[in-house]
Amino acid sequence: MTRDECIALDARDPLAAHRDKFSLPEGIVYLDGNSLGALPRAAIERVARVVEHEWGAGLIRSWNAARWIDLPRRVGAKIAHLIGAQTHEVMCADSTSINLFKVLSTALRLQGSRPQASLRERKVILSEKTNFPTDLYVAQGIVDVLGQGHEIRLVEFDQVADAIDDRTAVVMLTHVNFRTGAMHSMQELTSRAHSAGALTVWDLSHSAGAVPVDLNGAAADFAVGCGYKYLNGGPGAPAFVFVASRHLAAIADDTYAQPLAGWLGHHAPFEFVAEYRPAMSIDRYAVGTPSIVALSALEVGVDTVLSAGIDALRVKSIALTDLFIEVVEQRCAALGLSLASPRNSSLRGSQVCFSHPHAYAVMQALIQRGVIGDFRAPDIVRFGFAPLYVSYEDVWDAAEALHQVLAEREWQRTEFQTREAVT
DSSP states (O other): OOHHHHHHHHHHOTTGGGGGGEEOOTTOEEOBTTTSOOEEHHHHHHHHHIIIIIITTTGGGHHHHTOGGGHHHHHHHHHHHHHTOOGGGEEEOSOHHHHHHHHHHHHHHHHHHSOOSSSSOOOEEEEETTSOHHHHHHHHHHHHHHOSOOEEEEEOGGGHHHHOOTTEEEEEEESBOTTTOBBOOHHHHHHHHHHTTOEEEEEOTTTTTTSOOOTTTTTOOEEEEOSSSTTOOOTTOOOEEEEOHHHHHHTTTOTTSSOOOOGGGBSSGGGOOSSOOBOSSGGGGOOSOOOHHHHHHHHHHHHHHHHHOHHHHHHHHHHHHHHHHHHHHHHSTTTTOEEOSOSSGGGBOSEEEEEOTTHHHHHHHHHHTTEEOEEETTTEEEEEOOTTTOOHHHHHHHHHHHHHHHHTTGGGSGGGSSOOSOO
């Protein structure tokens, strides 16, 4: 594949026009949309309108007049179309970690209320060793707070199915691994968990907006995800939470099945009564007042994904990532890189990762050349491909820059050796 052939692919790309919807700096190849999506141009106008007109002129009246109060459900309903959920099963609130605390607590409470099918109690939260660390930290915190003898069992990525047994209460997994891009089979693992009597919690942070997800098709129980990666919602954008309808019904009479009982999760928030009575809907997974400016930006970001269609995005994602692997391995053979992502695109999300002994310095040298990816400890250079705005020409230019960094040993320069706070 040559650079001219990549440019020709861009000319035939049905999604090419979507690139113009984003504000991308001149001379930058941006391959870090799996950490922070690029800025949609429409978000600039939307946020300005919210700040200047709805907040500035409307003041508190905009909770009704501009329907701020509906934003968590409205944006959640849009995300539902991207993750195979019903619109009433998803809402936007808080952060991914806080939402994980909510749904994992609910799942453990449901399991504790079920009659045991065996003599052994279900006390195991099963996950993988390379799951995103904060998910494991949240689980550890819940185990400590509950003090009911739960334990966390961690296994290798490909050992999850075999590790599910009659002691497993919850299988908690990230759909696409943050470090390697390896993707679990949601349907297969959810089916295996249910056969053993376990529930599932899926983290979709590296899936939503790039990979087709079918939560209800897989009969998933709970899911969470962030809004600032492939959904292009901006830094620290609100997260989303999914609870299957059957579980919303099952916890209807359990006041604290969602333990973070906040005023907006109340059945009637503006009655301001002392006794908590949860909403009989996904609204009970709200806690405090939502960030309206951030939700408004997120809605624009979600709209950018919906306008292209998730299936079309997946087709291009596979083409981009396959091409990147091909060109990098052609140009950078014997230069110390090793593919860390699955070669089979059906087992890979929308990112490609390579390992290198000096990965951090390599990435810093690349960024100096205008190719922005990121580093993940201990030895991963990570490249995210957001099909809405990444071009085939970008793929070639990034691979060529990587070749130059490695072949010229640019990564050895002193300024690339000191790690910044954010990598």
